[in-house]
Amino acid sequence: MSCSCHDQDPLIPQIAVIKEVRVDTHDVTTFKIVDNFGKKPFEFLPGQCAMISIPPIGEAIFSITSSPSQEEFIECSIKKCGTVTDYLHQLEAGSEIGVRGPYGNNFPVEELKNKDLVFIGGGIGLAPLRSVINYVMDNRDDFGKVDIVYGARTPGDLVHSKDIFDVWPKEKDTTVHLTVDSLSENWDGNVGFVPNYVKTLGFDSNKIALVCGPPIMIKYTLQALEEMGFKKDQVYTTLELKMKCGIGKCGRCNIGDKYVCKDGPVFRCDEITELPNEY
Amino acid sequence: MKKILKTKLPELWQKIDADFDLFLPIEKNKTLNFSLWKEGEKVNLDRVRTNASPKHLVFPQTETYLKFKNENKKLSLEVVEAEGDEYVLFGVRPCDVKSFKLLDNIFLRDPVDTYYKVHRDRGIIISLGCSNPEDTCFCTSFGVEAASAPEGADIAAWDMGDSFLWKTQSEKGQKLMESVEEFFTDAHEKDLKTLEHEKDNIREKLKELPFSNIDLSKIKGTQQEIFDQEEIWNEFSEKCLACGTCSYLCPTCHCYDLCDYKGSNKGEKFRCWDSCMSSDFTLMAHGNPRTSQMQRLRQRFMHKLVYYPKNHEGVYSCVGCGRCADRCPVHIDIVKIIKKLGGEKNEL
Numbered sequence: 001m002s003c004s005c006h007d008q009d010p011l012i013p014q015i016a017v018i019k020e021v022r023v024d025t026h027d028v029t030t031f032k033i034v035d036n037f038g039k040k041p042f043e044f045l046p047g048q049c050a051m052i053s054i055p056p057i058g059e060a061i062f063s064i065t066s067s068p069s070q071e072e073f074i075e076c077s078i079k080k081c082g083t084v085t086d087y088l089h090q091l092e093a094g095s096e097i098g099v100r101g102p103y104g105n106n107f108p109v110e111e112l113k114n115k116d117l118v119f120i121g122g123g124i125g126l127a128p129l130r131s132v133i134n135y136v137m138d139n140r141d142d143f144g145k146v147d148i149v150y151g152a153r154t155p156g157d158l159v160h161s162k163d164i165f166d167v168w169p170k171e172k173d174t175t176v177h178l179t180v181d182s183l184s185e186n187w188d189g190n191v192g193f194v195p196n197y198v199k200t201l202g203f204d205s206n207k208i209a210l211v212c213g214p215p216i217m218i219k220y221t222l223q224a225l226e227e228m229g230f231k232k233d234q235v236y237t238t239l240e241l242k243m244k245c246g247i248g249k250c251g252r253c254n255i256g257d258k259y260v261c262k263d264g265p266v267f268r269c270d271e272i273t274e275l276p277n278e279y
Numbered sequence: 280m281k282k283i284l285k286t287k288l289p290e291l292w293q294k295i296d297a298d299f300d301l302f303l304p305i306e307k308n309k310t311l312n313f314s315l316w317k318e319g320e321k322v323n324l325d326r327v328r329t330n331a332s333p334k335h336l337v338f339p340q341t342e343t344y345l346k347f348k349n350e351n352k353k354l355s356l357e358v359v360e361a362e363g364d365e366y367v368l369f370g371v372r373p374c375d376v377k378s379f380k381l382l383d384n385i386f387l388r389d390p391v392d393t394y395y396k397v398h399r400d401r402g403i404i405i406s407l408g409c410s411n412p413e414d415t416c417f418c419t420s421f422g423v424e425a426a427s428a429p430e431g432a433d434i435a436a437w438d439m440g441d442s443f444l445w446k447t448q449s450e451k452g453q454k455l456m457e458s459v460e461e462f463f464t465d466a467h468e469k470d471l472k473t474l475e476h477e478k479d480n481i482r483e484k485l486k487e488l489p490f491s492n493i494d495l496s497k498i499k500g501t502q503q504e505i506f507d508q509e510e511i512w513n514e515f516s517e518k519c520l521a522c523g524t525c526s527y528l529c530p531t532c533h534c535y536d537l538c539d540y541k542g543s544n545k546g547e548k549f550r551c552w553d554s555c556m557s558s559d560f561t562l563m564a565h566g567n568p569r570t571s572q573m574q575r576l577r578q579r580f581m582h583k584l585v586y587y588p589k590n591h592e593g594v595y596s597c598v599g600c601g602r603c604a605d606r607c608p609v610h611i612d613i614v615k616i617i618k619k620l621g622g623e624k625n626e627l
């Protein structure tokens with residue numbers, strides 16, 4: 001193998017190939033990515049991110065949504081919302097891109113062992129949670145009961161529909177609770193925002209909650225969990241800030257003395273309360 | 280300790296220049312900056328403060344790190360290695376010497392920035408004691424040794440009037456010393472005495488400077504409490520032009536951007552200095568966490584005075600070089616901010 005990564009700068013991407021493109025919704029697509037040898041580009045832990053580049057368009061960071069147990073590839077689910085993501089959405093299988101990583105910390109799966117887990121996702125926020133959920137499913141006996149709450153604007157905006165409708169509900173001790181923002185045709189599930197829905201589900205406050213979604217959804221969900229008796233150290237969430245380097249040097253993604261790219265994106269909620277409110 | 284007569288300097292520069300890239304404080308159009316020396320350049324070793332700091336030698340303002348070609352689904356990448364030869368940097372003031380250490384804390388920490396490391400490793404730094412500090416200097420507040428030999432300099436030098444005294448402090452310094460030994464004599468007992476006297480002089484001058492009394496310990500409160508003093512942040516930011524001058528001239532500011540040079544399908548990826556003072560620094564698809572200049576100015580000073588110390592054992596990300604005090608077009612500077620945060624009622 002002619003890999004010289006050992007003497008390379010952490011800013012330098014390796015070439016990777018888009019192996020498969022799966023359109024999830026009108027604006028979210030999941031990309032299966034392999035390295036030059038057709039294998040997983042690098043090892044990672046659930047919650048960690050990859051920096052994807054398409055020169056000369058630019059670079060952007062994305063959560064890895066596949067399970068770390070998956071040996072053949074990594075997957076990223078990407079929402080079309082700007083320069084890099086628009087361009088990515090035009091790419092077909094076989095296109096080469098740059099990828100570097102893994103960046104950031106991870107959900108502490110070791111500490112979650114034997115506990116009951118509640119995953120709460122909103123929109124594209126299911127992406128990083130899916131990595132942990134699938135890891136839990138791959139090691140199912142190590143964890144307690146699993147509840148997955150997931151909401152999107154409309155039924156058509158729910159990503160990873162195969163997982164949420166066909167795969168996860170069939171796993172043992174696992175329940176999937178779905179909701180959409182407003183009344184829609186062909187939908188017989190719950191209607192309403194995620195935070196309110198979580199309240200009606202009335203979870204036992206001895207569980208561990210993992211929350212990810214748009215900032216406003218995270219904010220109200222954390223409030224709802226607190227009202228339900230969850231302590232801050234029982235709740236994990238991810239924060240999102242603009243990133244360039246991914247390694248705590250370009251100085252862009254700090255909240256107070258913490259860098260989201262290095263100390264995050266996963267934070268336990270008692271850590272967040274110590275940070276200045278600037279996110 | 281060695282001694283060199285000032286009359287021998289032109290020969291010394293020539294000799295060093297033959298083996299190394301030599302960077303000296305060179306004056307052009309009244310602007311003093313560390314530039315590559317050539318025969319006939321106007322070297323000025325009297326003025327203490329260069330306009331920009333020498334950080335561009337270890338952290339270039341722009342630096343290409345990758346060349347690429349992207350065509351018909353195929354991507355090729357070619358790593359561009361850090362460029363440049365071994366260099367000697369003469370005349371670095373102790374504050375700027377310390378700023379390298381503060382940059383090391385960022386760039387040499389795991390994962391190491393290999394570009395920075397290459398630039399850093401191949402440089403030999405010769406400091407120069409500050410015989411004539413300026414009114415806007417306040418390095419003593421940040422523990423900089425403006426009189427004694429600063430830690431981190433490979434060679435420490437002092438201006439003794441008609442000569443320089445020169446003390447090697449590292450292997451790299453020793454190697455350079457050996458190559459230019461012919462220009463030096465051993466310093467006498469008398470020279471050493473004069474040097475001690477000169478150091479005392481410098482210390483006295485530093486004590487008399489207008490900002491010498493700034494007291495960082497007066498800034499009390501938690502990160503959150505200092506952050507929440509919005510009245511103070513507003514007062515300063517109302518004047519701020521967001522020009523970024525302070526960040527670009529500051530020897531300890533290290534924020535950068537990664538950009539693609541956009542050819543049609545061929546091009547380069549490079550990094551360049553960036554500033555938290557600009558509005559698109561943190562702009563994202565779902566909004567910007569710092570929408571006002573108040574938030575951006577607060578970030579710069581919180582970083583220097585609170586966040587960096589929290590992450591680096593209490594060390595501040597400022598060396599008191601006074602460049603921001605000297606160059607900000609609307610006279611916002613870190614001294615005024617320190618005083619305000621410390622409860623003093625100084626005028627803006």
Ligand SMILES: Cc1cc2nc3c(=O)[nH]c(=O)nc-3n(C[C@H](O)[C@H](O)[C@H](O)COP(=O)(O)OP(=O)(O)OC[C@H]3O[C@@H](n4cnc5c(N)ncnc54)[C@H](O)[C@@H]3O)c2cc1C
Binds near residue numbers: 049061078084127562
């Ligand atoms: C830890 C982390 C994990 C993430 N995980 C995912 C994930 O799994 N999936 C996902 O889809 N996203 C994820 N994101 C978000 C993703 O990184 C951003 O959405 C991405 O950077 C967008 O890149 P872009 O180049 O397409 O957008 P950009 O081109 O950067 O545009 C973003 C927006 O910024 C504005 N903008 C940009 N430049 C300018 C300008 N010069 N002037 C004015 N406005 C401008 C525009 O309004 C634009 O809509 C994650 C982010 C983080 C921090």
Ligand code: SF4
Binds near residue numbers: 521522523607
């Ligand atoms: S130099 Fe002065 S005006 Fe310019 S960004 Fe800095 S503080 Fe603001």
Ligand code: SF4
Binds near residue numbers: 596598
């Ligand atoms: S903040 Fe001002 S005084 Fe401090 S190191 Fe930077 S430019 Fe110099």
Ligand code: FES
Binds near residue numbers: 248250
């Ligand atoms: S992305 Fe550069 S510091 Fe976090």
